[in-house]
Amino acid sequence: xxxxxxxxxxxxxxxxxxxxxxxxxxxxxxQKLRDSLFIYRHRLxxxxxxxxxxxxxxFVDVMNLGMSLGNFTRQRAKRLGQALNQSTSGKQFAKSLxxxxxxxxxxxQNESDEDAxxxxxxxxxxxxxxxxxx
Numbered sequence: 001x002x003x004x005x006x007x008x009x010x011x012x013x014x015x016x017x018x019x020x021x022x023x024x025x026x027x028x029x030x031q032k033l034r035d036s037l038f039i040y041r042h043r044l045x046x047x048x049x050x051x052x053x054x055x056x057x058x059f060v061d062v063m064n065l066g067m068s069l070g071n072f073t074r075q076r077a078k079r080l081g082q083a084l085n086q087s088t089s090g091k092q093f094a095k096s097l098x099x100x101x102x103x104x105x106x107x108x109q110n111e112s113d114e115d116a117x118x119x120x121x122x123x124x125x126x127x128x129x130x131x132x133x134x
């Protein structure tokens with residue numbers, strides 16, 4: 001899904017290196033961002049997608065080319081270059097996605113800690129005494 005972080009799954013995503021890849025890389029001016037780009041074929045939908053790594057095994061779809069690499073026209077190349085080279089996208093886009101990933105992991109850790117606390121409380125050997133009058 002465009003703009004949303006996705007977990008890389010070899011059973012669904014096949015990284016490919018078509019000649020188009022060199023052209024895509026030249027459209028991006030920033031070296032670090034260029035190194036994060038890749039092209040994959042979605043095995044289920046049979047579509048080709050230009051994507052950007054945002055974590056060790058997470059990526060974001062940048063441009064869906066549909067069922068043919070031939071859909072990457074000069075106009076699409078220009079749009080891709082503008083989107084990734086503009087000052088507010090590129091590096092900041094990747095940074096915000098990594099922050100989103102960290103926030104999600106932090107939330108999972110908090111939930112896990114709360115579950116552990118509840119489990120420890122329920123399995124506590126201390127007896128509780130109520131001073132409430134009946």
